[in-house]
Amino acid sequence: MSRRARSRKAPRTGVDWFLTFLRVAALTVVAVGLLAFIAQEISTDNPFARWANPDATGLTGAQFRGLIVSGIAQGAMYGLIALGYSMVYGVLGFINFAHGEVFMVGAMTGMITSNKLADAGYWESNFIGSLVLIVVVSVIVCSLTAVIMERVAYRPLRGSPRLIPLITSIGVSFFLQNASVVLLGPAAKAYPDVPDWLKSKHTFLGIEGARILVILVAAASMICLWYLVERTKSGRAMRAVAEDAEIAELMGIDVNRTIVKVFALGGAMAGMAGILWGILFRSVIHTTGFLPGIKAFSAAVVGGIGHLGGAMAGGLSIGVAESVGPLLILEPLGVSGVSQLRDAVAFAVLIGVLLLRPSGLFGERLPSEDRT
């Protein structure tokens, strides 16, 4: 059903007409906003620029670049988290809602370890070593968390109606988030200060070092993961299970083990993202995982779920869209206080993509039973 292309047909029912209207309206809003923005950039005295928003000022090149870079850095983290969603969805066909919390656990672990290291003085004296250490610790902790989660909450539910594991994962998400509150306290917790080269803006093209680091590490992780999944035996097992678990089992693949590996890998990626988050924003709180988690899932869907490259691309799209969207499209349209609507823009991107291209930018790769 879901694969049925409807493009060939004209709208038939009221719902179809409405959806067509929505698609057109969404595209119109984006187009008009963008045009007004471009008009603004050409000249702020332009009547078209002033049409909706008389106070419009436009952006300078440096500001625009800043927006894009911050969007990419943020999006790279969404992408890393999205990989976990995408892999689990690809294999088990359900949203592990709690994956965002695994990311939070990673950021928290990093915070605790780095503060201990800072107390011991090692953080200042050997920053790179400390960084590697906290990454290792956080990756291990996150993988473990993900694996335990799978064992305790999801494995007993395999084969039950679809919504059941989804609801369970909402429970797990809630539990982890609030466990962090009661164990670690509700206040935001800071990472120790990072060296100046991460904060300085003169590293490369005036981009902050931390953002470059985030983008590089995310890219590297992505490549490693891609290699693991596409080029190794375990990776083949994963893809086989994703394709059809029953047949994979018949072919002698240990499905449980493979699923555990998928969770562990997803957890590792989330742990990595958690550390990057900590390095970039240097503060973590129990809700750190929730919205980024949902946006990361949106990213996975936007990219085409089950598709690794798609997850990354989706993450970058959502990151950049929520970064530039408010100023590029909403402000020229005369909306005030646009930054407040950032999350709304991110979700609007998700809805828009699903409206225009239901299987995501790169197409879905789903377990066989979900295709029909």
Add this chain to the structure above:
Amino acid sequence: MNTTLPPTTGPQPEAPRAAPRPAFTHDWRRIARMGSVAAFGQVFIALSNMPVRLDERLIVKPVLSLGYLVLLILPFAAGYRQGHQIKRENMPVCAPGPNEVVGGFLCGLITGGGLSLLAVLVTHFDLREPLVNWSPVLLDLLSFSNEMWFAVVIWLAIGAGMGAAGGVLRLLGPKSHRVVVTMALAVAGAAVLESLVVDVAEGLGLEPLTDRLYAPRGGVAWPSALGLAAVSGLLAVLGRGRFRQARVRHAQMEGAQRTRANLGLIIATAAVLIVLPLFAGKLTNELLANVGLFVLLALGLNVVVGLAGILDLGYVAFFAVGSYTAAVLTAATSPKIAPEMPWLVALIVVVIITGLVGLFIGAPVIRMRGDYLAIVTLGFGEIIRLLFLSDWLSGWFGGSQGITKIPGAGIFGITEVSGTDPRRVFYLVLAFCVVAIYISWRLERSRLGRAWMAVREDETVAEAMGINTVNVKLLAFVVGAVLGSFSGAIFAAKVGSVFPASFLILVSIVILVVVIFGGMGNIIGVIAGSAVLIGVLGGPKQPGLLAEFSEFKLLIYGALLIWMMLARPEGLIPSVRRTRELRQQEMAQDAWLRGQVDDDDAGGADGPRPAVQP
């Protein structure tokens, strides 16, 4: 092997009982595993500060506080649980004996060991950073204000004792079992319901009674606790399981008899709900009103999730739209909309607008796969809250300053319902709950309701059977939205102000927990779920009877959701249909074993009707 498998529901067939197992042959790994899991849980609870906070709440004064109770329950449960025998076909069930007690003892010992270890660690290491509750206060609680070694010994002893007690519970016959459970429930219930009981007793002029029952400043006084236990134990003995019998009888009733019985129950419940608030004070009425608001929300979500099988995580959007529409239309202070409408008139507009918003949100999402739909609705819920919050639309909705000075809900000029009089709010909520119950009850048993169920079962086939799944699902979405908006409109009139902060995603999740906990697809279950969760633990911003839990409320909600899904996915009070769905394999097997499945070679179905229906 699978310990997470729930015990099957319904009465177990009486299996032949073999002689008790010897006292010291155990599945040691099982004991070690259960003990350490429980120990881990103990340490988690201790470090979550729950015992310290809950220590303020006395159950039996001065012997037992809720704080210690939560620490005692785990070793007890572990001890009880390890005595559980996995039933296999043709395997005789061993009669319980010393084996269970010894096993419980060991299990409890390991569990208690967790806290003992914690006491040692707390003394020697300082982990206050990052574990905020790693403090001398905790040690003080664990050691009963003594030295560390005392804590070590006492928790080993307590753990072992509770574990053994759990084992002993296995030894008891069903009758003593019932008596013990009744006694424990009576005392715990009296303690939990304290403020409610006191409040109602005051209205009935029974203060002398409650003054004796409860110690000053809370908790059941220990002599009263003993008395209460004695009385309830006695009642349990005298009752001889009549309650259960009555339930079984009711379950077996049919046709007119059943209708009569149900009618009787409904009338009795209605009478209690109408009369009780008259005698109860503000406290009880406020509680009832809050529970009622959530019943309304949960009934609405139940239509969407329970009947049509659409997991809507942005349900709070409709609550918000209902509240804001009512606020904008009725409040004189609201920006933009000038003529202030009476509440009832506004309600009509609220219904129309929420219906439209339901359509607007529903149309794009309704064709999506179930789990995409969940996330996208969540996104819509957030978008709507952000729009209400935004500076951009603050000219309409007040932005972060919300809308205040919302007048109460005037009912035909007879009365005005506002937050100052929770009793009236409750009656108003009650009236709407009745409407909502009627709507969901009638729709469930109509052509539309059947179509919803078909869609929930198999959308492709439903479509192939001529059901316009898009329209049908959309209608479920809209009906749910409208029911939710009722709650919103009452909420606005009750609180007298609306702020975007009342409409976080959290609310959606809490409503979902309520529906799941109560039993998806079942009206009675949903009501019971709200009463227990919202009434006792409290809602997102509403205190419950156990206000001390407020810090841990969400944690408990999360744990409850997981546990419910693993152990009892059909909920507290399941709908028959839902149970079937979730336990299809088990039930099909059972039916087969009981010979209910027709054997085609043996001819048609005109044989004798089987005695028990699944």
Add this chain to the structure above:
Amino acid sequence: MTDMQAAAGAAAAGVRQPLLETRRLSVDFGGLKALDDLDLEIYEGEIVSVIGPNGAGKTTLFNAITATVESSDGDIVFEGQSLLGLDPNRVTSSGIARTFQNVRLFANMSVLENVMVSQHCRTKQHAFGALLYTKAFRQEEAEIRQRAEEILGFFGTRLVGYRMDQPAFTLSYANRRRLEIARAMATQPKLILLDEPVAGMNPVESAELTGLIGRLRDEWGFAIVVIEHDMGVVREVSDRVVVLDHGVKIAEGDYADVANDPQVIEAYLGKGAGDP
């Protein structure tokens, strides 16, 4: 059954209009042609069997007719109206019902409810009727129920009695197949598409069902298209047999003609499977 008489009259007059007609119907699965330029006519009151080796495109044909998959080319005409572009539910309400190869009941609804819910497209009462509990609503509910019981009664004692209130998943395999047919009947179609109705049944059961298929046409006036592997059943029920291979119609005619068609024999033998 005046329709039938009219159709028969039309047939006699030589201007026999097919009930269902596919014109150069093609279905494309990413380059793989599951159906290729298929022309097919089904007339009123006719039982047509569609046979062919596995993967011949039989179920795809059903799916294309019921709009479960999108056809890439050609046209499907039912009673003179094109079905292209209709949603599956509209196809059903225009008068085509189907069963599924792998029985797909509403497992947790009772037997009776399964049949009642399938009358959805033939009934009108909406939410307001149910809420106000109007006379029309009650009347319609009673009618739905009565019709459901009547349909279930068609299967003898198999599905009536206490079994009507049992959830569908408790039924035996054969009864599930029967219930599927009952459900299809409840949509009040003119044409029923049966996808391997006797698959997995023992000989006694399949003989019984074969009889039922004939009665479906005779007593209820449905035109029927059957996909079947059991050649005994095919011989028994078919007025006409259509043979598909690789999405192409390779033969058409009565059973004897088709069974002796060299192309058909090759299609089966060439696959090395089955014996026509």
Add this chain to the structure above:
Amino acid sequence: MNRMGHLTKSGKRRGAFSLFVSLLAMLSLLATSCGDDDDGGATEAPAPTAAPETTEAPAPTADPRGDPMGDGSLGIVEVEAGDAIQIRSLQAITGDVGAFGLPIDRAAYIAVDDYGQIKGFDVDLGASLDDLCSNDGGQAAAQIIVADEDVVGVLGTSCSGAAVAAAPLITNAGMVLISGGNTSPALTSDLAGNAGLNHSVGYYRTAHNDLYQGAAMAKFVFGELGFTTAAAIHDGDPYTQGLAQAFADAFEAEGGTVTGFSAINKDDTDMVPVLTEMATGTPEALFFPIFQPAGDFIADQAPGVSGLEDTVLLAADGLLNANYLPLPQTTGMYFSGPDQRFGENVNQSTGKTATDFTTAYDERYGEVPSSAFWAHGYDAAVLLLDAIDAASWVEDGTLMIDRQGVRDYLYGLRGYRGMIGTLNCDDFGDCGSSKITVVQNIGGEDNVEASLNNVVYSYEP
């Protein structure tokens, strides 16, 4: 024993009703027999049900009153000998806002202890209630409070949103609500003699009105720093939005230009978009009266955004705390807030100074107060106790408290020397000292105290 027999004989046979009756009988029997065991609780305050009744009767024309305030129009609360005067504390004590409300809540307990008895009667604060920093939370908690008709006054709330819903309930019940943390102008007045939208008679506060703080910051930026352009960011909280708006209005009134006014969400971490939005107006100063952690990110990321490199960062009391000031990126920032130079201010009723208070606080809770309004909370509590003292008299060993008298005392308050300075209540319940200071952060772990005292501008209307 007769009734016991009744229970065993007939309770068995008759249905549920007789069981119920027997249960009641049994309970009362039990209760009478254990009646003497209550002495364990004698030193503790009585349960609410055992507490005395409120008489709605008109005030006695009696002479034993001395000259207490009030005319009895709102009823008299009678406290019998041995019972305690009931007041309550309603603050945001859990969650992330707990850091703000908890010190105010604790201050109330310390104040009650410092104050001692009133006319020989103990004061009971009961268990703290949580306003959850929201209107619905505030209302639910207020409902619990007003269910107990013996309560005279309530200390709270922490958040203005909670007060909006709680104040009408509490003041309608004849009680007073005194807040140490609310600053919204809507709760009192616009300072020009017009009652705020949510003003209730019987509501008071010792915290300043936002309008003062907005004006103070605006005057500082325009007058002292000499800037003519500024931008403001809030986080969607009623408090931060109100303050940012007050600043923007005041700044324009001074003659400056507000080049940007926008908002973030509390959960946001990447501030580049909002900062870029602000940067398009190239403001000389950026005011963000928000909380942590969002405040950390703004201070951290602002210098990196093109157009804001040299913008001066300004924040308010929400960030003026020991967690924020040591952050390296906040060095040099300006913060407006209530005047925290309590110095040797002595509360005239308890004789305590701020130092006494913080010592006591540390002794009890093992930490320093985590927000700026604890002293306001302390003064609020003492004001309530003073008002009760002024409006009460003892009659036949019973303490009579005139609810109207409590209000009269508070509305008439002039020149009261509190810990936060001199308190005067206006007709709308604004009692705060209204002294606003702007401090500049010196920076570093060890300079928090010094930074708090590094006042660069002070404002008093």
